[in-house]
Amino acid sequence: MSAVSASADAHDWDIDGDTLREECGVFGIYGHDDASAIVALGLHALQHRGQEAAGIVSYDDGVFHSERRQGLVGDNFSDRGTIERLAGRSAIGHVRYSTTGGTILRNVQPLFAELAGGGLSVAHNGNLTNALSIRRELVQDGAITQSTSDTEVILHLAARSRKPRIVERFIDALQRIEGAYAIVALTNKKLIGARDPMGIRPLVLGELDGRYILTSETCALDIIGARFIRDVENGEVIVISEEGIESIRFAEKRPMRPCIFEYIYFARPDSVVNGKSVYAVRKAIGRELAREAAPQADIVVPVPDSGVPAALGFAQEAGLPFEMGIIRNHYVGRTFIQPTQTVRELGVRMKHSANRAAIEGKRIVLVDDSLVRGTTSVKIVKMMRDAGAREVHFRIASPPITFPDFYGIDTPEREKLLAATHDLEGMRRYIGADSLAFLSIPGLYRAMGEDARDEACPQYTDHCFTGQYPTALTDLAIAGPKRLAMLAEAD
Structure with a gap:
């Protein structure tokens, strides 16, 4: 079926296990x-x-x-x-x-x-x-x-x-x-x-x-x-x-x-990074995503918190109502790895819960900033369906992540990246959405205010999408990705 197993491991049942992390x-x-x-x-x-x-x-x-x-x-x-x-x-x-x-x-x-x-x-x-x-x-x-x-x-x-x-x-x-x-x-x-x-x-x-x-x-x-x-x-x-x-x-x-993920995910929305408002860029990303892939739908729902500005831009461009269909509990720490599958599933709901009144009977567009392993997306889609959503269309406010990072972003090995092991239809089936679309690389650069990506000398560090690493990867060349991770922990 898939190089990324749908079975439960420690990350699958931790809502934080499927997000990008900065050092x-x-x-x-x-x-x-x-x-x-x-x-x-x-x-x-x-x-x-x-x-x-x-x-x-x-x-x-x-x-x-x-x-x-x-x-x-x-x-x-x-x-x-x-x-x-x-x-x-x-x-x-x-x-x-x-x-x-x-x-x-x-x-x-x-x-x-x-x-x-x-x-x-x-x-x-x-x-x-x-x-x-x-x-x-x-x-x-x-x-x-x-x-x-x-x-x-x-x-x-x-x-x-x-x-x-x-x-x-x-x-x-x-x-x-x-x-x-x-x-x-x-x-x-x-x-x-x-x-x-x-x-x-x-x-x-x-x-x-x-x-x-x-x-x-x-x-x-x-x-x-x-x-x-x-x-x-x-x-x-x-x-x-x-x-x-x-x-x-x-x-x-x-x-x-500069790292393009500072704008997509890492920096706080109220920060200005290299002269660009992070909040404004994320809204522009949402607008570009709507121009490229707006489905027939009733409402736009962000995956909180980092998906909110992009979802706002998407809703405004698509002419759809913006609704907080997922409520995040900010008073919960990292989810404990619980001993049984049933309790682990309940642990996910400690942090995110569906706002049934906003989504029941609706065709919804879920907007998230990125898709890594896909395990969190599976849970979110199921949560929406359990709360009565009629259709669930997933839209990702970045291009597919197909390469790991070695500059301070905690990404898994390439074989654990969903977009590196599945085509678009395979990813859609895996997360259980009615449709799935990612922002294109040209769309991302347009949102950044660029006419186009400079292929010879890209304006941003975007290797997670393109595989074009901007510096030497000396340790990786010597040890390989899996061995490198083991040695870093053991040294």
């Missing part, structure tokens, strides 16, 4: 009297980028202070005692969803090390595609590693650099690594930020009370009333100190290729 978010501020409290607030705004762990490192009068915890920011950094222990006028923070290394406390960032020139703490968003190769080289040369996070590789490379200044050592490390990253780092005198040479992962510069901030998204500036200054450029290092801001280019100038 993390970062935040740093320099020279503010309430540094750690501001970092905690910024991390609250970035919680959507990682819910498994959070950490803050501060610097105060010759001493670095660290608090790293598993769980949500609000559960760990809301009490006064914790913030008071993070003394100092400069601090960096991190929220994490693990794609490299397990969710254990020693992997929680920011990581810290004492270097010859002083302490260095690093927090990293993204994934290094040659971290495993460098780690093995370092270990063979006598290095002792404490985590399985690729972020530790950056600390080791900086420590081994022969450059005299920490900033120069940090840049030395950057010139050895490959992949996607946005980094904030803290020394005893400086806050440092860096964005990968392709600009795949986002990083922005802001200002509050005359003090500078580096963070993953503009929504983290908004929550504290800070002013957005600009995006950090691809291949740029920003150094913030008492002398002000210094910009250093560590990689040659080239066209930027």
Whole structure:
């Protein structure tokens, strides 16, 4: 029947098991009297980028202070005692969803090390595609590693650099690594930020009370009333100190290729990424999807929460009523893997339930942002039918995901991606919808404001749809996808 089995495994019955996941978010501020409290607030705004762990490192009068915890920011950094222990006028923070290394406390960032020139703490968003190769080289040369996070590789490379200044050592490390990253780092005198040479992962510069901030998204500036200054450029290092801001280019100038999934799924709708409103882009995506594949239907229903803006755009373009036909319970944590199939099915309903009054007897268009394994879509379609929907038409606000990611998005191996193993009709039968359609790649680029995709040099990192990876995949070439995943966990 299918390369993706319809039988239940741990992911099949977890509503969170069939979504794309980003690795993390970062935040740093320099020279503010309430540094750690501001970092905690910024991390609250970035919680959507990682819910498994959070950490803050501060610097105060010759001493670095660290608090790293598993769980949500609000559960760990809301009490006064914790913030008071993070003394100092400069601090960096991190929220994490693990794609490299397990969710254990020693992997929680920011990581810290004492270097010859002083302490260095690093927090990293993204994934290094040659971290495993460098780690093995370092270990063979006598290095002792404490985590399985690729972020530790950056600390080791900086420590081994022969450059005299920490900033120069940090840049030395950057010139050895490959992949996607946005980094904030803290020394005893400086806050440092860096964005990968392709600009795949986002990083922005802001200002509050005359003090500078580096963070993953503009929504983290908004929550504290800070002013957005600009995006950090691809291949740029920003150094913030008492002398002000210094910009250093560590990689040659080239066209930027930001991750297109920041617009489709990852970034918060109220963020502005590389000058584009995420909310406006998602509505435009919905409009393009309606132009391409609007069925005969009565209402449009978003799959909450990330499908909402696209569904709004779809409904407006198609001239159909927009209804909240699925209600999400925001007060439920990750679904526990329960011992029986019946109880596991009930666990899905803890997070999403059908609004029968809105959908009974209706021909509905379900709009979701993406389709990965397809297991969640199966549950959602069944939920709609059980609640009395007459027809269920599924519309996906992105092209089919046919290739895995290696830049910080937690995608399964290719054989577990539904669109890589099924044609369109096979996918429709698998999820049980009356019809199924995806946004086309040209439609996605039109929604992004482009006339067409530049095939020779694409404007965005879109390899999950096209297989065109923008950087070398050194570790993958050495180990292969399955072996790479095993080694990353074992190292």
